[in-house]
Amino acid sequence: MQAILMTEAGSPDVLTLQEIPQPTPTHPQQLLIRLHAAGVNPIDTKLRQRGTFYPDQMPAVLGCDGAGVVEAVGSGVTNFAPGDEVYFCAGGLGKQGTGNYAEYAVVEEHYVAPKPRSLSFAEAAAAPLVLITAWEALYDRGRLTAGQKVLIQAGAGGVGHVAIQLAKLKGAQVATTVSSPDKERLVRQLGADLPIVYTQSSVSQVIEQWTEGKGVDLGFDTVGGKVFYETFPCVKNYGDVVTLLEPNYQEGNLKVARQRNHRISLELMLTPMLQGLVEAQRYHGEILKQCSEWFDQGRLKLHLSQTFPLAEASAAHHVIEKGSTMGKIALMVSRP
Known part of the structure; x- marks a missing residue:
């Protein structure tokens, strides 16, 4: 699959589009998700500048936020099936086999929530974090x-x-x-x-x-x-x-x-991911589920100011680092 790899810490130029192996679920509670979009957050630019939380696992795929369609589910997954549209915040902190600047992601079920029907994939991917x-x-x-x-x-x-x-x-x-x-x-x-x-x-x-x-x-x-x-x-x-x-x-x-x-x-919402706090990770999934309902009821909106193709992730980082962005930015990984 295609993915944006961070090969070393540095400027946005260290982000390059490369072909890497597609991730494979290894646990019964995991989903394989074909990503349509990935959110871009300030934490991504900070990790790119200074190095990830897992420096011994380089190169890394950044991106905590994603939205896409479930391709396959593990035997222990109970709430999702292939074809479901979903969004989530998981991975992207430098741990091998994670990250959403890519065409596919493997994610534990408890992180995942149904994508708001009223949002595009780009809007949904920009929302979770x-x-x-x-x-x-x-x-x-x-x-x-x-x-x-x-x-x-x-x-x-x-x-x-x-x-x-x-x-x-x-x-x-x-x-x-x-x-x-x-x-x-x-x-x-x-x-x-x-x-x-x-x-x-x-x-x-x-x-x-x-x-x-x-x-x-x-x-x-x-x-x-x-x-x-x-x-x-x-x-x-x-x-x-x-x-x-x-x-x-x-x-x-x-x-x-x-x-x-x-x-x-x-407040650091990354704590459950970094420390493996499963109950807190489930709580994050519940937050997204509730927000999905509010989006579809018209009670919540996501302001997406700009999108970039996956290959232009470095340009998205440049925009965030300039500051003064209104709302969010997303990468378009593929189109439904």
């Missing part, structure tokens, strides 16, 4: 409940644009930061109550006015760096702050968070 990340950050780490107010940093980004919608589905009021009028229009369409163009206004001052001086119940940082620390003044006393990035202590301190008794949580 950001859906699971936003769900866990808001619902599990941040304990978001109806009637609360949340600030989502970078609401037009991959995680941010689905986080807005998941927060609204929970019954929360949503403020979100964006960098341009185009992004402001997008987040309004997705349901944001208060878009803040941070290049034009002080985020903390706008939040102070919106909350009558109290601060939001939950601050969700999808950016990291200074933005993590800039979120603290926007969150109320005894409120929650959730970040997707490891805090950089050279860019700020926890003084404001400590003074306000913030509960700080770290």
